[in-house]
Amino acid sequence: MSDSKTITLELFRYHPETDSEPRFQSYEVPYDEDWVVLDAINWIKDYVDGSVTHRWSCRMGVCGSCGMMVNGEPKLTCAAFLKSYYPFPVRVEPLVNFPVERDLVVDMDGFMEKLRDVKPYIIRDDVNDTSQGEYRQSPAELAQYKQYSMCINCMLCYSACPVVGHEEEFLGPAALALGHRYNKDSRDRGKSERMEVMLSNEAMWGCTFVGECSVVCPKHVDPAGAIQQAKAMGAQEYFKRFVMPRGAGTKGAGASRGAGA
Amino acid sequence: MSGQYHRSHSRAWFLERPGYIRFMIRELTSFFVAAYLVVLILTLGRAAAGEAALAEWLQALSGTGWMVAHGVALVMAVWHAVTWFKAVPQAMPIFIGEKKLDAPVAAVLMGYGPWLTVTAGVVWWAVR
Numbered sequence: 001m002s003d004s005k006t007i008t009l010e011l012f013r014y015h016p017e018t019d020s021e022p023r024f025q026s027y028e029v030p031y032d033e034d035w036v037v038l039d040a041i042n043w044i045k046d047y048v049d050g051s052v053t054h055r056w057s058c059r060m061g062v063c064g065s066c067g068m069m070v071n072g073e074p075k076l077t078c079a080a081f082l083k084s085y086y087p088f089p090v091r092v093e094p095l096v097n098f099p100v101e102r103d104l105v106v107d108m109d110g111f112m113e114k115l116r117d118v119k120p121y122i123i124r125d126d127v128n129d130t131s132q133g134e135y136r137q138s139p140a141e142l143a144q145y146k147q148y149s150m151c152i153n154c155m156l157c158y159s160a161c162p163v164v165g166h167e168e169e170f171l172g173p174a175a176l177a178l179g180h181r182y183n184k185d186s187r188d189r190g191k192s193e194r195m196e197v198m199l200s201n202e203a204m205w206g207c208t209f210v211g212e213c214s215v216v217c218p219k220h221v222d223p224a225g226a227i228q229q230a231k232a233m234g235a236q237e238y239f240k241r242f243v244m245p246r247g248a249g250t251k252g253a254g255a256s257r258g259a260g261a
Numbered sequence: 262m263s264g265q266y267h268r269s270h271s272r273a274w275f276l277e278r279p280g281y282i283r284f285m286i287r288e289l290t291s292f293f294v295a296a297y298l299v300v301l302i303l304t305l306g307r308a309a310a311g312e313a314a315l316a317e318w319l320q321a322l323s324g325t326g327w328m329v330a331h332g333v334a335l336v337m338a339v340w341h342a343v344t345w346f347k348a349v350p351q352a353m354p355i356f357i358g359e360k361k362l363d364a365p366v367a368a369v370l371m372g373y374g375p376w377l378t379v380t381a382g383v384v385w386w387a388v389r
Binding site: 014019022072096099100107138139140142143144160162165166208210211212214222224225228229232 | 275
């Protein structure tokens with residue numbers, strides 16, 4: 001801890017049992033240039049006010065639990081250093097575009113439902129047949145979707161997206177990027193199932209390519225790019241249904257199987 | 262007192278982040294592109310009406326007000342094009358094997374290159 005410098009944290013407080021409206025509460029926190037915003041919140045909870053409620057887990061940008069609004073920007077608080085804000089106050093709020101459960105904790109249920117809707121897993125009917133060996137995939141095939149598989153579901157992109165806040169039906173950046181990730185996977189055969197969901201009304205087409213989801217993504221997933229590619233894929237699927245009414249889009253590029261190398 | 266707190270959305274949401282403002286400017290530039298397309302269609306209509314009608318129309322278009330409008334439309338159209346060329350590598354990534362082509366290279370290949378080529382062709386056709 002360096003000298004006796006302090007920094008002010010203004011925390012969003014809302015307790016559903018007692019509050020009808022949220023308020024901001026200021027705390028003076030010891031300033032250490034190695035500390036991140038999450039360290040400061042943890043210090044407040046440990047030494048000043050145990051009623052402060054927030055989510056966190058890994059403290060290393062992997063779990064995606066500690067996403068909050070830091071001075072109006074969606075950030076992983078474990079990656080937002082106090083020295084970036086010192087000596088000015090740091091205002092911490094729960095992620096916007098989500099209902100607030102308590103203090104800095106938001107309700108993730110809507111996000112989880114949207115994630116489930118895009119079936120973010122490999123779909124194929126011979127999934128239990130392992131006698132033929134593993135599904136092979138070339139580095140070039142992996143490169144097609146690897147970037148989109150880096151999503152940690154931190155939901156920062158949902159807070160940066162103005163469409164999420166205004167269009168209930170929109171599936172949102174992370175869910176669509178994950179749907180696209182599996183559509184691009186050469187081992188997958190579930191594109192038509194996913195597209196059934198993604199093509200409906202505003203689920204995907206609500207995206208106006210503002211692009212801020214990609215700007216705030218801590219893992220450089222580029223959900224905005226994934227959604228534009230998914231739109232192009234969706235348009236192809238739509239027209240294929242007229243040209244090839246039977247079996248359009250049911251088959252992927254095809255991963256070969258072979259004995260273990 | 263119990264339950265979740267739902268935050269309301271500002272009607273001026275597009276002012277909340279610089280990225281939103283850039284997005285709105287990009288979208289608004291399309292109005293100028295569309296408006297200038299109307300001018301071009303009217304020009305074609307005048308051309309179809311005959312040489313005298315076209316000459317009269319072009320004379321009107323060379324007035325001060327129209328020249329300002331041409332200039333504004335040009336700036337807006339260039340801005341619109343540049344923002345979309347920037348977006349093209351995101352929407353249409355090019356892979357060479359397992360390597361994705363760098364965004365600036367892809368923007369030149371799919372955006373600026375064809376744009377400048379076509380523009381040069383049009384200029385050559387107009388002044389030859």
